Amino acid sequence: MKLTLGPLLFYWTRQQVMDFYAAMAEQPLDVVYLGEAVCSRRHEMRLDDWLEVATVLADAGKQVAFSTLPLIESESDLKWVRRLMDAARDDPRLIIEANEMGAIRQLAERGQPFVAGHTLNIYNSYTLQLLAEAGATRWVFPPEIGRSALAGLQKEKPAIETEVFAHGRLPLAYSARCFTARRYRLQKDSCEFRCLDFPEGLLLKTREGMPFLTLNGIQTMSARVYHLERELPGLAANVELIRLSPQPAQMDELIAAYRGLLDGVAAPMPAGDYCNGFWYEKPGLDWVTA
Amino acid sequence: MASSFELVCPAGGLPALKTAVDHGADCVYTGFRDETNARNFTGLNFDDKSLKEGIAYAHQRGVKVLIALNTFPQSGNWPQWTAAVDKAAAFGVDAIILADAGLMEYAHRTHPQLRLHLSVQGSATNYEAINFYRERFNIQRAVLPRVLSMAQVEHVVKNTPVEIEVFGFGGLCVMVEGRCALSGYATGMSPNSYGACSPGKVVRYEETPTGMETRLNGILVDRFAKDERAGYPTLCKGRFEVDDATYYAIEEPASLNTLELLPDLLRIGIRAIKIEGRQRSPAYVGQVTKVWRAAMDAVKRDPDHFTIHPVWMTELNKISEGQSATLGAYNRPWK
Numbered sequence: 236m237k238l239t240l241g242p243l244l245f246y247w248t249r250q251q252v253m254d255f256y257a258a259m260a261e262q263p264l265d266v267v268y269l270g271e272a273v274c275s276r277r278h279e280m281r282l283d284d285w286l287e288v289a290t291v292l293a294d295a296g297k298q299v300a301f302s303t304l305p306l307i308e309s310e311s312d313l314k315w316v317r318r319l320m321d322a323a324r325d326d327p328r329l330i331i332e333a334n335e336m337g338a339i340r341q342l343a344e345r346g347q348p349f350v351a352g353h354t355l356n357i358y359n360s361y362t363l364q365l366l367a368e369a370g371a372t373r374w375v376f377p378p379e380i381g382r383s384a385l386a387g388l389q390k391e392k393p394a395i396e397t398e399v400f401a402h403g404r405l406p407l408a409y410s411a412r413c414f415t416a417r418r419y420r421l422q423k424d425s426c427e428f429r430c431l432d433f434p435e436g437l438l439l440k441t442r443e444g445m446p447f448l449t450l451n452g453i454q455t456m457s458a459r460v461y462h463l464e465r466e467l468p469g470l471a472a473n474v475e476l477i478r479l480s481p482q483p484a485q486m487d488e489l490i491a492a493y494r495g496l497l498d499g500v501a502a503p504m505p506a507g508d509y510c511n512g513f514w515y516e517k518p519g520l521d522w523v524t525a
Numbered sequence: 526m527a528s529s530f531e532l533v534c535p536a537g538g539l540p541a542l543k544t545a546v547d548h549g550a551d552c553v554y555t556g557f558r559d560e561t562n563a564r565n566f567t568g569l570n571f572d573d574k575s576l577k578e579g580i581a582y583a584h585q586r587g588v589k590v591l592i593a594l595n596t597f598p599q600s601g602n603w604p605q606w607t608a609a610v611d612k613a614a615a616f617g618v619d620a621i622i623l624a625d626a627g628l629m630e631y632a633h634r635t636h637p638q639l640r641l642h643l644s645v646q647g648s649a650t651n652y653e654a655i656n657f658y659r660e661r662f663n664i665q666r667a668v669l670p671r672v673l674s675m676a677q678v679e680h681v682v683k684n685t686p687v688e689i690e691v692f693g694f695g696g697l698c699v700m701v702e703g704r705c706a707l708s709g710y711a712t713g714m715s716p717n718s719y720g721a722c723s724p725g726k727v728v729r730y731e732e733t734p735t736g737m738e739t740r741l742n743g744i745l746v747d748r749f750a751k752d753e754r755a756g757y758p759t760l761c762k763g764r765f766e767v768d769d770a771t772y773y774a775i776e777e778p779a780s781l782n783t784l785e786l787l788p789d790l791l792r793i794g795i796r797a798i799k800i801e802g803r804q805r806s807p808a809y810v811g812q813v814t815k816v817w818r819a820a821m822d823a824v825k826r827d828p829d830h831f832t833i834h835p836v837w838m839t840e841l842n843k844i845s846e847g848q849s850a851t852l853g854a855y856n857r858p859w860k
Contacts, residue, residue: 306701307651308677336626337653340660354704356648356717358597361627365661379706379715380599387600408705408761411672411854414775418767423860439774440766441745448707450767450774455700457710512713518742519710 236497237265237476238490239398242272242302242332244406244480245451246430249279255481256288260295262487263494266476267292268332270319272302274413274452275312276426282318293328305334305354306409306453313337320347332375343369353377353400354409358384360391367393374398375478378405378461381516389473396475401467402489403480404436404449405457405510405519414450434483446508447520459510459520466514467496529796532821533591533690534814537569537803542579542590544811549818552589554622555579556803561609562593563624563646564803565720573612580616589619595644596720597625607631614639620665623647624703629662643667645692646716648703650677652684659687666690668799670702671781675855679793688796693783694813694841695801697853699761699776707760712742723759730755739763782841782850784817787824788831809844816840 240259243252259267269285269292271277280288289299301319304312316338323329324347333339334352342349351357351366353375363374373396376385389397415437416426436449436456446458463470463477470477477497479489485505495502512521534550536542545553556562558570571579583590592613598606606628613621614636621639623629624646632641645668649655658664666688669678682689698705708722709715716722727742737749739758746763749755756762762778764771781801783790790798798821800813816837824831842850852858 305704306672307654308673310680313651313653335651335654336649336657337651340653340657343657354648356597356625356703358625358717359600359603359627361603361630362625363627365626365630379709380718383601384599391600405706405710407710408700408707410700410775411857412699412776418770418774423857437767442748442764442766442771443745444766445744447711447744447765455707455775513709516713518713519706521713 236471236474238263238494238497239266239476239478240264240268240490241400241403241478241480242268242270244273244404244454244456245434245436245483246274246277246279246428247434247483248431249284251434252280253284253288255486256292258487260291260297262490264297264490266298266300268300268302270301270303272304272334273409273454274430275304275308275315276423277428277430277452279431282322286322289326289329298330299328300330300332300350302332302352303334303338305352306411307335307337308411317341320345323347330372339366339369346370348372350398351375354406357388360388360393363388363395364393367395371395373476375400376474379407379513379519381514382466383516385473397473398476398478399463399470399474400461401463401470401477401479402493403461403478403482404459405461405513406454407448407457407519408455410453410455413453414455415452418450457510457519458508459522460507461513461519462507462509462511463514464492464496464504466511467493471497529688530791530821530825531797532814532817533797533799534817535695535800535803535805535810536579537564537566537805538571538807539575539579540807541803541805541810543582544807545814546583546586546588548811548814550588550814552591552619552797553579553583554591554593554799554803556593557609557612559605559609560596560718560720561598561606563595563644563716563720564593565596566804567725569804576616580618584617591620591622591642592618593622593644594628595622595624595646597717598628599718607635610636622668626658626661629658629664633662640665642690643687644703645670646703648701650701652681655681655685655687659685666796668692671698672701672854674857674860675786675789675793678795678855682794689794690797690799691790691795692781692801692853693790693798694781694817695805697776697779697781697801697851711744711760723757728758777849777851779849779851780845781853782845783852783855784820784833784837784841786852786855787820788828791824791828812840812844
C-alpha cells in the first residue's frame with residue numbers, strides 16, 4: 236500500500252512551501268500532489284516554482300501529480316489548468332489530478348491519463364467506470380461517504396487504483412465567496428491575501444465555543460481532523476493508496492506513524508481533535524470508537 | 526427568441542403544481558417522494574398517482590413537467606435511481622434533471638429520446654464541464670450553480686450549445702451546489718446522498734434566558750434576541766465566532782431576487798429562469814409565478830424599456846418573510 240501526500244490546501248508563503256516540500260522529499264511518501272487546489276487568487280507559487288518542486292520530488296523517487304482547481308469560473312482559471320496539463324504531458328513523471336469535469340473533458344480529448352479527484356462525486360461504480368474510460372488510472376474516494384459505499388464501489392471496480400483520504404481537516408465545501416476576506420471585512424479581489432496569516436485556516440466556533448469548522452478562503456473545512464488510524468488494516472487489504480493532507484506542524488511524525496502502521500512498525504501517533512464519522516455513515520464530526 | 530425564455534417553477538406537490546400552471550409557468554419541476562431528489566422533505570413530492578394527475582394537468586395546458594433525480598446513488602441503492610429514471614420516462618415527463626454522471630449514462634443509453642438536463646447539483650461552472658456532459662450524454666440544458674458573475678455566465682453561454690438555465694428567485698446556496706458536505710458533517714444527512722440540507726428532523730428551537738436558540742443535531746447554529754425573528758437553522762446561515770467576532774460567518778440569511786437583471790439575462794441568451802422553493806406552500810408558488818410571468822412577458826415585449834413594477838416587489842417582499850433580497854453572485858458585492 237502506498238502513502239500519498241495530498242495537495243497543500245492552505246496558503247503559505249513561497250519560501251514556506253519550498254521548505255516544506257524539500258523536507259517532504261526526504262520522507263517515506265510514494266506520491267505527492269502539488270499545485271493550488273483551492274483558490275485561483277493564490278499565486279505565491281508560480282508554475283516554474285511548482286515544476287522545480289516536482290523535479291526535486293521526482294528525483295527523490297516520488298510520483299508527482301498536479302491537482303487542478305475544484306472550482307473553475309473564468310477563462311483564466313481554464314488557462315491555468317491547461318498549463319498544468321501541458322507540463323504533465325511534457326514530463327512522463329507527472330500526472331494530473333482532475334478536480335472537476337471541465338479538466339476531464341480536456342484530458343480525455345488529449346488522451347492524457349489522470350487521477351480522478353475526490354470533488355468529482357464518484358459515488359457509484361457506473362460513474363467510476365465512465366471516468367476510467369475517459370482516462371482515469373486512479374480515483375480518490377469522496378471523504379463525505381463511508382465504508383459501505385466504498386465496498387460497493389470496490390466490488391465492481393474497473394482496473395484502476397483507489398486512494399482514500401485518511402488524515403487531515405476535511406474539505407467540506409467550496410464557494411465563489413471568500414470567508415477569510417469576509418471575516419476581515421475585505422472584498423475578495425482586495426483580500427490582502429489574509430490566508431497567509433492562517434497556516435492552518437481560521438477556526439470557526441459555535442456561540443457556545445464548540446470548534447466546528449475551519450475557514451480557508453473559499454473553502455470550508457472541518458475543525459476536527461479526519462483520522463482513519465484504526466481503519467487502516469482493513470483499508471490496506473482493499474485500496475492501493477491512502478492520503479495524508481499537508482499540515483504546518485508535525486508532518487514528519489504523522490508520516491512516520493502512518494508509515495509505521497502500514498509496515499507493522501510501531502510509531503507514536505500525534506494527538507489531535509479527531510473525527511471519523513463519515514467513514515461509519517454517521518455525522519462527519521463524530522468520533523466512532525466501536 | 527420570445528418562446529425560448531422559459532419560467533421554471535417549483536412544485537413540491539400537486540396543489541403547488543396546479544397553482545404554478547394556473548399562474549403562468551412554462552415548466553414545473555418536481556420530484557419523487559424519496560431520496561432520489563434534493564428536496565427529500567417530509568410531506569413533500571409526488572407518488573405515482575399524483576404525478577400522473579399533475580402531468581396530465583400540465584400537459585393539457587401546454588406546460589412542461591420536469592423531474593429532478595439530482596442526488597448521487599451509491600452502488601448499494603443504484604436500482605432505486607434507475608427505476609426512477611425508467612418511471613419518469615414511462616410517465617412521459619418532458620425532461621429529467623440529473624447530477625450523477627453514471628446515472629446520465631444510464632438514462633442516455635436506456636431512454637435515448639428522453640431529454641436530459643444537468644442539475645445545479647452537478648456543479649458544472651464552466652463550458653468545458655458542460656460540454657463534457659453534452660458530448661457524452663447529449664444533455665440539452667444545464668442549470669448553473671449560484672456562484673458565477675453575470676460576465677462569467679455570459680462567457681459560458683457563448684461557449685456551449687447547451688441551453689443555460691439560471692436561478693432567478695428564492696433560497697440561496699452560497700456554496701457550489703453538489704460540493705457541499707456541511708450538512709453531512711453536522712447531521713450525517715447531506716444533499717448529495719440523502720437529498721436534504723440541514724433536515725428538519727434534527728432541528729430544535731429552544732427558548733432560553735439568553736434568547737431563542739436554534740440547533741441542528743445539537744449544534745448551536747444561532748441565538749436570537751427577543752426582537753429578532755428566529756430563522757431556520759440552515760448551517761451556512763447561522764451566527765458563529767471567528768477570531769473573537771460573532772457574526773454571520775458564511776452568509777446572511779438573504780434570498781435571491783434577480784428581477785432587475787432580467788433584461789441582461791435575456792440579452793446574454795439565458796434560456797430559462799428557475800424559481801427555487803419546492804418546499805414552499807402553493808400560495809407562495811402562485812404569488813411568485815404570477816409576478817415572474819408578468820415580468821418575463823414585459824421584458825420579452827420590450828427589453829430596452831423594462832422597469833420593475835412596484836407592485837411586483839411589494840408582492841415578492843410580502844412572501845419573503847422579511848428577509849432581505851440580494852442579487853447573489855451575479856453582481857458580487859463582496860468581490
